[in-house]
Amino acid sequence: MKKYGDIVVTLAIIAIIVIIIIPVPLGALDVLLSFNISLSLLILIKAMYTEEALEFSIFPSLLLITTLFRLALNVTTTRYILSTGSAGGLIDTFGSFVMQGNAVVGFVIFLIIIIIQFMVITKGSERVSEVAARFTLDAMPGKQMAIDADLNAGLIDDQEARERRKKVQRESDFYGAMDGASKFVKGDSIAGIIITIINIIGGFAIGMLAGDLSFGEALQKYTILTVGDGLVSQIPALLISTATGIVVTRAASEGNLGNDLIKQLFNNHKIMFIISGVLVVFAIAGLPRVPFILLALLFLYLGMNLRKAVIKAETEVVPDKITETVDEKRKPENVIPLLNVDPIELEFGYGIIPLADASQGGDLFDRLVMIRRQCALELGIIVPMFRLRDNIQLEPNHYIIKIKGVEITSGEIMFDHYLAMNPGMADGELEGIDTVEPAFGLPAKWINEQEREKAEIFGYTVVDPPSIIATHLTEVVKKHAYELLGRQDVKKLIDNVKESHPALVEELIPAQMSLGEIQKVLYNLLKEGVSIRDMVTILETLADYSNMTRDADMLTEYVRQALSRAITKQFIPNQPAKVITVDQQLEQKIMESIQQTDRGTYIAMDPDLIQSILNNLSYQLQKLINLGEQPIIITAPIVRLYLKRLTEQLTSDLVVLSYNEVDPSVEIESVGMVRI
Structure with a gap:
């Protein structure tokens, strides 16, 4: 049956259309009418045992098919009633049973059934369908935000989030379809009433004029046939209307109708x-x-x-x-969850809770989603889920950011205020509370709503509290991205490359390098802020040079040179680039101080000489900063890594590039030179 189910259903629908045009044998009519009642019972019982609407997602289409089937049978029975004065044994039996020898009483009972079907159940089901469709559509954005919030909080994974989103979309489609399908049931009821009137009037006319029947005989004969035909049609319609009401009114139930009825009543x-x-x-x-x-x-x-x-x-x-x-x-296993350390945590006081609560208009969860997307685009990493926690021990408007359970930084916001920062071109004074912007440490002011428009006119950069937290969190993630990249994350990145470049991955791993060795190279790149999004170029470079050396630092330098165009665009956005160069004697001195050991290389240099170099470097950097330029040092490729390690004693944010990492088309202007 399942194998040829689609063919059977297609032929059945075509047959329904054919029945409307071509008469069926009288014996087959009883079978079709009996099947119509059986199908309606099946639908009603299925609706009662359905725990959620999506289990019966075919119901809207089924409503259309069953309505069309009943109308086709109505056309056939009307044809037989008016042409032959008979419509089979089933209709005669139903009419005689209800009327019990009294045409008036039987007809009144039939009208009552029609009124119950049309005015009560059908109209009620139609109204419930309309309301359910509207509320389901209105609730879609909230449900999507709740899914994103659970995803960011780590309560669900990507796969479950996709399944939930798909379910929300299917629910919306289902209730929208039910809203339209309920109109079929209403139209079917109206058609049943009209067909009943046609049968009676036409039957009287044909019986008295063409059949030579008296008024009483015509009334008795055609009323029985009309009532029987109406019952055979309206009882299935009543069952399906009831099923419609059951399906659309069970949105909040968690079991089938029978169990819920007993449990709750x-x-x-x-x-x-x-x-x-x-x-x-x-x-x-x-x-x-x-x-x-x-x-x-x-x-x-x-x-x-x-x-x-x-x-x-x-x-x-x-x-x-x-x-x-x-x-x-008492079980020892219960302490195991306590050993887990979240990669990124945002703890905040109770005053910041509204920013994370979607029901109160907070959009912090949406911003966290954007942070993960932004980091994927800019750095090429998969940022772990952010863990959000409220902490009553903190000040109400205070928050802290943790990496692997250790506090990295903190900040404070003021509700109903905005943070105004001078980008250097603002002109005018503002009334507010002096503070420091938490992400970059810039001087700023908290201003109220009245001062906001004036601040924007003066040229200040104005941001709201959620943006402050999101920006601060973004900068922390970028700065500590190398700490968040574990072997499992590297495995995901490589698996992603393997889908489009399987030969490259198979050549490199595990024959030439292990996951741990690749992780060290990526770690070095991220530590200096270099994006690893172009994993294909990175892996191809490692495949080319891993046979020459297994030193992670040297492999990192080769990769940086392969990424020269991306590095140039990232760190040198404007031309001519104003940079600081390094004296050849200093480069030679650094090269002579390099010591090779089993654990890697390091610089063995006199501390006084190092301090002299750092003092001169600090002076040159200040000149560059005074010009409003980003501090950048350019040196020889073989010296770059060791000079970078020296400058970390002064600042960890200094960009140190080699000549091989700068695109040849870029114009460079030296504004200073570091000397011994």
Whole structure:
């Protein structure tokens, strides 16, 4: 059946269309009418046992198919009623059973069924579908933000986030489709009423004029056929309308309808006792005693059983849970989660919580997503999930940033204020509170909303509190990116390259280099702020030179030279580039001081000479800073690494490049030279 299911369904839908045009045999009509009732029962029972709407995602399409099927059968039965005065045994049986020999009573009962179907169930289901569709669509942005928040908090992984987003999209599509499909049910009810009127009027006319029947005979005959035809059509419509209401009204349920009904309706013994007492009062007050007394006893029995179950649960289950909790705490495995260290943590005081709470309008989680994307684009690394924690020990507006459990930096914000910074071209004074911008240490002022427009007119850079935290966190991540890159992260980066360059990866790993050796090279690059996004070039360079040397520092220099264009664009955005060069005698002195050991290379230089070099370097750097330029030193390739290590004693942010790392097309202007 499953193998040819698509063909069967396609042929069935075509057959439904054909039935509207071509008459079917009278014997086959009874089978089709019986199948229509059976299919409706199947849909209703399936809806009752569905725990969530998406389990029955085909329901909107099924509504269209079943509605079309009922209308096709209505056309066929109307054709037989008006042409032959008969529509099969099933319709005759239904009509005779309901009318019980009285045409007026039977017709009234049929009208009541139609009114229940159209006015109550169909219109109610239609309204619920409209509301469910609107609220589902309105809730989509909030659900997406909640998924992103859980993803950033590390509660779920990327795969689960994708599945949740897909589920949210499917829910939106489902309820939108249900909103439209419910109109089919409403239209079907209206069509049923119109067809009933046509059958009666047409039947009377044909029976009295063409069939030579009296008014009474025509009324009896065609009313039975009309009522039977209407019941055979409206009962399946009633079942499917009920199924529609069940599906769209069960958004908050977690089980099937039967279990939820029993659990939620009969779960409180006090309610049972109250109902029992009220029913006894009704019986004493003069209402029929026997039914009310019997029902009172039934609810009393239910209340006693529920009360026994509650007492049993309190005496047995609770001690077991306490024992299990104590035993769980005694297990040595429970200390293992305490050993985990989060790569990046942002702890904040309770005053900053609204920034991280989407329900209060906070967008900090969205900014964290953008930070991860920005770092992927600029540095080429996969930043671990940010762990956000509130810390009542901190000041309300204070926050700290930790790397691997160790505090790196901290900051403080002021709510309902903005941070105004002078980029160097602002003209005018502002009223505010003097402070220091946490990310770059620049002088700034906290200003209120009234001063914001004036600050922007004067040329100040104005940022809001969430942007301050996000910028600070971004700079910390960039500065410490090399600490966040572990072997597992390197494995992910290499696997990504392997999808498009499998031959390169297979040649390099593990034949020439291990993951740990590659990690050291990437570590060196990130430590100096060089992007590793171009992993293909990095791995190709390592494959070329790893046979010549296994020294990670030397391999890093080869990789830097291969990335010369990217390094030039990153560190020398403007031309001509004003830089500081190094005297040849100093370069020679550094080369002569290099000592080779089993653990690597280092510089063995007199401390006084080192201090003299640093003093001269500091003087030259100040000249460059006074010109408003970024401090950059350019030296010979063989000296670059060791000069960089020397300058780290002065500052870790100084850019040291070799001549081979600068694009030949870039114009360089030396504004100073470091000498001995």
